[in-house]
Amino acid sequence: MTAPRNEGTLADRAYRQIRQDIIEGRLAPGQKLKLEALTASYSFGMSPLREALSRLTGDQLVITEAQRGFWVAPLSxxxxxxxxxxxxxxxxxxxxxxxxxxxxxxxxxxxxxxxxxxxxxxxxxxxxxxxxxxxxxxxxxxxxxxxxxxxxxxxxxxxxxxxxxxxxxxxxxxxxxxxxxxxxxxxxxxxxxxxxxxxxxxxxxxxxxxxxxxxxxxxxxxxxxxxxxxxxxxxxxxx
Amino acid sequence: MTAPRNEGTLADRAYRQIRQDIIEGRLAPGQKLKLEALTASYSFGMSPLREALSRLTGDQLVITEAQRGFWVAPLSxxxxxxxxxxxxxxxxxxxxxxxxxxxxxxxxxxxxxxxxxxxxxxxxxxxxxxxxxxxxxxxxxxxxxxxxxxxxxxxxxxxxxxxxxxxxxxxxxxxxxxxxxxxxxxxxxxxxxxxxxxxxxxxxxxxxxxxxxxxxxxxxxxxxxxxxxxxxxxxxxxx
DNA sequence: ATAGCCCATATTTTCGAAATTTTAAAAGGG
DNA sequence: CCCTTTTAAAATTTCGAAAATATGGGCTAT
The missing domain is CATH 1.20.120.530 (GntR ligand-binding domain-like)
Structure with missing residues (x-):
């Protein structure tokens, strides 16, 4: 009945976790998402985190600018x-x-x-x-x-x-x-x-x-x- | 008028290039996308390629299974x-x-x-x-x-x-x-x-x-x- | 034969650091 | 005094290799 929430690759888990944090407002709209800071708060490496953020841009929950990084999508x-x-x-x-x-x-x-x-x-x-x-x-x-x-x-x-x-x-x-x-x-x-x-x-x-x-x-x-x-x-x- | 096509990060370019190759049929439906093979045919490293493939799963042009890799999405x-x-x-x-x-x-x-x-x-x-x-x-x-x-x-x-x-x-x-x-x-x-x-x-x-x-x-x-x-x-x- | 197990190999995934680029502040010139 | 240029720091992006996981072939026992 209950699926274990530590399933899938680290990138999968990072994706789900960050997505939830954005939807539930723990990550504020417009907030900069610095990779280094994220490796600290979540305990994922940079590679899984980058992959997670990339996927979240597809959901429009995260926005990105080449060479400038990631932000939580703003609300308006x-x-x-x-x-x-x-x-x-x-x-x-x-x-x-x-x-x-x-x-x-x-x-x-x-x-x-x-x-x-x-x-x-x-x-x-x-x-x-x-x-x-x-x-x-x-x-x-x-x-x-x-x-x-x-x-x-x-x-x-x-x-x-x-x-x-x-x-x-x-x-x-x-x-x-x-x-x-x-x-x-x-x-x-x-x-x-x-x-x-x-x-x-x-x-x-x-x-x-x-x-x-x-x-x-x-x-x-x-x-x-x-x-x-x-x-x-x-x-x-x-x- | 014409934007240079080598803009953005390597991951961006890989994303656009692979997307086009899938849409235009140069990558066959259902085909397995092995990272190593891709690093050879495209000349991107593994990191940009992985990021590109992750983003393409959001477009439903690529499908993925945890720990088993990526495939071109099949047609039906x-x-x-x-x-x-x-x-x-x-x-x-x-x-x-x-x-x-x-x-x-x-x-x-x-x-x-x-x-x-x-x-x-x-x-x-x-x-x-x-x-x-x-x-x-x-x-x-x-x-x-x-x-x-x-x-x-x-x-x-x-x-x-x-x-x-x-x-x-x-x-x-x-x-x-x-x-x-x-x-x-x-x-x-x-x-x-x-x-x-x-x-x-x-x-x-x-x-x-x-x-x-x-x-x-x-x-x-x-x-x-x-x-x-x-x-x-x-x-x-x-x- | 056939199913199940074990091992070697292939492949994916992740890490840690190097390379590149941006940012912001300091220095220099008009 | 302001604007441009230079420089140092910070951050992103990428690489190359190590770790983890899957795959397939051969072996054994039934």
């Missing part, structure tokens, strides 16, 4: 909007295909994932209080699993690949708003609406609800992002 | 169909945005690119004869430039990134059918139809024509692929 409102629009396009198509093609097992998987998500969302504190970090991590995991289950029957490896890329990006943005204690709005109702439509095989409605969900999430993140920008928290270079 | 009819469907989705959205937002400069760029493509397509030999390699390269370049010009006003970096990824994949498949002397059908008429609609700002028609174009290209490649598969040319490991 413009990119948030761009990602959200493209993600709406791709995710709705994946949902559409999945709802139309999903078999009984898919229904079961989606239902299970939804129940687990519901359980977590029931425990969420009121809108204004900031979310404890580990609760945030748990919610992100269940949220990711729910959306992944939804599209799992689309039977299109390429659509999935692109979707995963975009999901990853949006998760990175979303974690920002989790920390900065935005109102958590009616997120569970949105999930419930998607779930209901999907189970009823109402593909059109499932798509519309998904699109709305992506848009509203973007709206929430946009507020958090603006607040951080005012506070000057965004371009800070954390050592 | 299933993947061709998958890529074509997703590409139709993404490319039509990009065309749609571009047609609606493109300014005078965009019209000019599209027109220029179309004229250059027309000039090449006028010279194309009759449907049954195989295309000479350099004519094929020229046509591919003009075709790529035309389609790139079409979507250049979509103003969505992420849509473009995804589009480029898919275009690259489809070009790799398409080159297969160029070599194997398939009928070249009415490809110029398809381009002309897209062009006309785009210039007239008929976004819906431009999208429909683009979708048709992608589908028909896939149909043609599918035939070529089936022919190669029968001939057993596909999984051959070229030394």
């Amino acid at each position: 409102v413009e990119e948030l909007d761009d990602i959200s629009r493209v993600r709406a396009l791709v995710e709705t198509e994946a949902v559409n295909l999945s709802v139309r093609q999903g078999d009984a097992q898919w229904v079961q998987d989606v239902t299970d994932a939804f129940e687990e998500l519901r359980a977590v969302e029931r425990e969420l504190p009121a809108a204004e209080s900031p979310l404890p970090p580990n609760l945030g991590d748990l919610w992100e995991a269940k949220n990711r699993a729910f959306h992944a289950a939804l599209v799992s029957a689309c039977h299109s490896p390429w659509l999935m690949r692109v979707r995963d890329l975009l999901y990853q990006q949006s998760e990175r943005y979303r974690r920002l708003s989790l920390k900065s204690s935005r109102g958590r709005r009616a997120v569970h109702e949105e999930h419930a609406a998607i779930f209901e439509a999907a189970i009823k095989r109402d593909a059109l409605r499932a798509c519309r609800m998904t699109e709305l969900h992506v848009q509203r999430t973007a709206d929430e993140v946009r507020l958090a992002l603006a607040a951080l920008k005012d506070a000057g928290q965004l371009t800070q270079a954390v050592a | 009819v299933e993947e061709l169909d998958d890529i074509s469907r997703v590409r139709a989705l993404v490319e039509t959205e990009a065309v749609n945005l571009s047609v609606r937002q493109g300014d005078a400069q965009w019209v000019q760029d599209v027109t220029d690119a179309f004229e250059e493509l027309r000039a090449v397509e006028r010279e194309l030999p009759a449907a049954e004869s195989p295309l000479p390699p350099n004519l094929g390269d020229l046509w591919e370049a003009k075709n790529r430039a035309f389609h790139a010009a079409l979507v250049s006003a979509c103003h969505s970096p992420w849509l473009m990134r995804v589009r480029d990824l898919l275009y690259q994949q489809s070009e790799r498949y398409r080159r297969l059918s160029l070599k194997s002397s398939r009928g070249r059908r009415a490809v110029h008429e398809e381009h002309a139809a897209i062009f006309e609609a785009a210039i007239k700002r008929d976004a819906l028609r431009a999208c429909r024509m683009t979708e048709l174009h992608v589908q028909r290209t896939a149909d043609e490649v599918r035939l070529a692929l089936a022919a190669l598969k029968d001939a057993g040319q596909l999984t051959q490991a070229v030394a």
Whole structure:
């Protein structure tokens, strides 16, 4: 059930670990990634680290300039909007295909994932209080699993690949708003609406609800992002 | 006008060169990529090569298995169909945005690119004869430039990134059918139809024509692929 | 024969240092 | 005083070899 997390080459592990650190915000947007410093904080050699960073540039989580090294990709409102629009396009198509093609097992998987998500969302504190970090991590995991289950029957490896890329990006943005204690709005109702439509095989409605969900999430993140920008928290270079 | 092709780090150059060799078929689908052999044929050291191959796995042009090395990504009819469907989705959205937002400069760029493509397509030999390699390269370049010009006003970096990824994949498949002397059908008429609609700002028609174009290209490649598969040319490991 | 094991070889992966390039500060000239 | 050039330091990139891992062939036991 649980895959050992020290699988694969050192480069693989470095890739996964740094990716997580970027998505979860432990490495700050725009931060310079000096190889020497990284060999110290992670305990990988330079070769695995370089390989990991190279691969992360493909995910647009790291940017690079020849001979000048690597940086954590910056965040911006413009990119948030761009990602959200493209993600709406791709995710709705994946949902559409999945709802139309999903078999009984898919229904079961989606239902299970939804129940687990519901359980977590029931425990969420009121809108204004900031979310404890580990609760945030748990919610992100269940949220990711729910959306992944939804599209799992689309039977299109390429659509999935692109979707995963975009999901990853949006998760990175979303974690920002989790920390900065935005109102958590009616997120569970949105999930419930998607779930209901999907189970009823109402593909059109499932798509519309998904699109709305992506848009509203973007709206929430946009507020958090603006607040951080005012506070000057965004371009800070954390050592 | 012409950028020197020995720009960037060795890893950058290796990346571009190998990518081109895969797309243009000089490295065969499924072929094992042994580091030692690559250091010999290209004259890069192992480090730049490894970095290049790592980055290419992100483009899905190379696949890798931990501790077992790298292979040129295989081709298959299933993947061709998958890529074509997703590409139709993404490319039509990009065309749609571009047609609606493109300014005078965009019209000019599209027109220029179309004229250059027309000039090449006028010279194309009759449907049954195989295309000479350099004519094929020229046509591919003009075709790529035309389609790139079409979507250049979509103003969505992420849509473009995804589009480029898919275009690259489809070009790799398409080159297969160029070599194997398939009928070249009415490809110029398809381009002309897209062009006309785009210039007239008929976004819906431009999208429909683009979708048709992608589908028909896939149909043609599918035939070529089936022919190669029968001939057993596909999984051959070229030394 | 055939499956399983062991060894030699081939290959990938990683390390540590050398070479190259950038950066930033100091020196020199207008 | 400011701008260019020089120089030293810092960082990236690359190389070459060592370490780790996989592969394939032959051997033995069943």
